[in-house]
Amino acid sequence: MKTLRQRNTRDNLMVGLLYASTILVLTPLVIIIGYVIVNGISTISIEFFTQELGSPSRAMQGRPTGLVHTILGTLVVDSMALIMAAPLGLGAGIMLSEYPDHKLNPLLRVMNDTLNGMPAILKGLLAFALVVKPMGAFSGLAGGVALAFVMIPIIARATESALMTIPWSIREAGLAIGLPRWRVVLSTVMPAARTGLVTGFLIAFARAAGEAAPLMFTSFGNNYLPNRWTGMIFGPVDTLPQRLYSLAISPYKEWHAMGWAAGVVLLVFVLGLFFTGRVLTRQKFKV
Amino acid sequence: MNNPGDENQGSTGISAIRMEARNLTVKYGTVTGVKNISMPVYNEKATALIGPSGCGKTTFLRALNRMHDLTRNAVISGEVLLDGNDIYHPKVNPVVIRRKIGMVFQKPTPFPTMSIFDNVVAGLKLVGIRDKNLLNEVCERALRQAALWDEVKDRLTSAGGSISGGQQQRLSIARALAIDPEVILMDEPTSSLDPRSSSKIEELIHELKEKYAIVIVTHNMQQAARVSDHTAFFYLGELIEFGPTEQLFTNPAHQRTEEYLTGKFG
Numbered sequence: 074m075k076t077l078r079q080r081n082t083r084d085n086l087m088v089g090l091l092y093a094s095t096i097l098v099l100t101p102l103v104i105i106i107g108y109v110i111v112n113g114i115s116t117i118s119i120e121f122f123t124q125e126l127g128s129p130s131r132a133m134q135g136r137p138t139g140l141v142h143t144i145l146g147t148l149v150v151d152s153m154a155l156i157m158a159a160p161l162g163l164g165a166g167i168m169l170s171e172y173p174d175h176k177l178n179p180l181l182r183v184m185n186d187t188l189n190g191m192p193a194i195l196k197g198l199l200a201f202a203l204v205v206k207p208m209g210a211f212s213g214l215a216g217g218v219a220l221a222f223v224m225i226p227i228i229a230r231a232t233e234s235a236l237m238t239i240p241w242s243i244r245e246a247g248l249a250i251g252l253p254r255w256r257v258v259l260s261t262v263m264p265a266a267r268t269g270l271v272t273g274f275l276i277a278f279a280r281a282a283g284e285a286a287p288l289m290f291t292s293f294g295n296n297y298l299p300n301r302w303t304g305m306i307f308g309p310v311d312t313l314p315q316r317l318y319s320l321a322i323s324p325y326k327e328w329h330a331m332g333w334a335a336g337v338v339l340l341v342f343v344l345g346l347f348f349t350g351r352v353l354t355r356q357k358f359k360v
Numbered sequence: 361m362n363n364p365g366d367e368n369q370g371s372t373g374i375s376a377i378r379m380e381a382r383n384l385t386v387k388y389g390t391v392t393g394v395k396n397i398s399m400p401v402y403n404e405k406a407t408a409l410i411g412p413s414g415c416g417k418t419t420f421l422r423a424l425n426r427m428h429d430l431t432r433n434a435v436i437s438g439e440v441l442l443d444g445n446d447i448y449h450p451k452v453n454p455v456v457i458r459r460k461i462g463m464v465f466q467k468p469t470p471f472p473t474m475s476i477f478d479n480v481v482a483g484l485k486l487v488g489i490r491d492k493n494l495l496n497e498v499c500e501r502a503l504r505q506a507a508l509w510d511e512v513k514d515r516l517t518s519a520g521g522s523i524s525g526g527q528q529q530r531l532s533i534a535r536a537l538a539i540d541p542e543v544i545l546m547d548e549p550t551s552s553l554d555p556r557s558s559s560k561i562e563e564l565i566h567e568l569k570e571k572y573a574i575v576i577v578t579h580n581m582q583q584a585a586r587v588s589d590h591t592a593f594f595y596l597g598e599l600i601e602f603g604p605t606e607q608l609f610t611n612p613a614h615q616r617t618e619e620y621l622t623g624k625f626g
Contacts, residue, residue, distance in 0.1 A: 174432065246469040246532070248430070250483035250539055251459030260486050264473040 113333030132327035153217030158224035166232020189226035196222035197287025213310035216292025224277040235269025279346035285314035378403040378573040384438035393419035408588035462536035468528035470520030477516040483539035506534035526557025
């Protein structure tokens with residue numbers, strides 16, 4: 074029979090261990106964020122957001138240089154990916170949540186989980202075969218396709234989760250007024266789950282924004298802004314993670330500095346998206 | 361079509377018996393919900409289904425508008441006739457059935473993202489009816505029928521969830537009335553409401569039963585006595601007794617019925 078004091082000591086020990094492990098988990102995150110910001114913040118300037126990269130001599134000669142084409146490129150490629158991935162991801166999520174007895178569902182679930190676990194570089198390879206080779210050129214479109222493969226399983230999972238939080242009574246109410254099932258899902262269930270659905274898009278966008286490998290040989294990279302906006306779809310495009318890599322392995326210290334700054338922008342962008350998603354889906358306490 | 365009760369044509373020329381269950385059995389896997397139920401539902405009258413918890417009254421109610429179609433291993437045998445036609449016939453579209461047989465649930469569930477107006481006309485708007493004049497007309501008619509018009513007519517655009525529980529339940533009733541059903545099923549409509557709202561709903565039932573056939577499940581015997589013309593007593597999945605309310609309550613034919621009514625169990 075343990076005494077009260079012994080139990081209290083053990084209790085405090087456990088709480089202490091929990092605090093310690095929390096700190097342990099957060100430490101790498103804090104270190105990464107801190108290290109990137111400390112190294113990159115000094116290179117952030119107006120030029121950074123308004124100038125193209127150009128050739129290495131531009132940076133070495135101190136002429137204005139920046140990554141505006143990279144930031145825009147990231148937004149364009151990721152948006153294209155989202156446009157392609159959203160219908161497929163939503164469709165899969167709806168199927169899994171609303172028609173759970175459908176005989177295709179086990180297969181759908183396995184395929185979704187497999188796609189999710191597949192290394193992103195292989196998705197890039199698929200996009201290379203499907204888009205780059207027939208087109209004969211690297212393009213933002215190919216990058217979008219590669220990232221769409223990354224986004225689809227994320228959106229599907231988030232959609233299924235979001236729809237499953239909507240109580241059955243809403244669907245019942247819709248069916249009871251003689252609405253067909255697809256109409257009930259589209260017009261009563263999905264609007265009710267819209268916050269969760271949007272968060273799924275945000276998380277997928279954030280994930281895709283951080284992918285470098287699949288873009289190396291699909292959108293490939295570009296040191297300049299294209300002449301026409303269509304150049305971002307049909308020609309090579311620069312994206313943040315891929316550009317970060319290129320700058321980091323280059324032999325120019327000015328470019329290294331820009332790489333750190335790219336890291337800061339990417340970090341802020343991704344953290345911002347994740348944070349927004351968390352805020353949107355926080356539990357609102359019912360009074 | 362010769363139906364029993366054809367002789368007693370109601371004022372609308374429709375047979376006095378609007379719906380009829382014939383040997384209806386509902387099973388979930390190996391569990392039997394209701395067994396071999398045969399009973400009529402009279403037009404322009406209210407029929408109450410009473411009985412202790414788990415006796416099958418809600419299972420029976422849901423079989424009347426094919427809500428069990430959505431339950432995984434539900435197996436229905438027997439017939440449910442609406443104006444003489446079996447609603448479970450393979451060629452019948454359940455969506456069409458549910459437009460003719462409306463249902464109101466225990467917990468009011470206005471569609472959370474829609475306004476009061478959109479909630480009421482959801483049954484029309486969401487099947488493609490866009491005529492603004494028609495929608496306005498239907499909305500007013502349904503809300504008046506549900507005795508809610510005066511209370512919400514100035515805020516039809518506010519959210520469906522912004523009104524009180526009792527008002528939300530009347531909104532659910534208006535939503536069901538908007539599609540102009542022939543029968544209205546109510547599953548314990550006042551269980552989650554306060555006494556004042558409950559009595560408003562009961563008044564409403566008195567008005568509605570002049571035009572529609574109503575079937576109401578209630579665990580409140582006194583409510584059944586107050587609002588219904590006929591009562592069916594269910595016990596352990598079987599229909600023990602069915603008859604005119606006054607008769608069943610004052611002079612029940614079966615001992616079980618009497619025991620339930622006098623509170624010996626349930």
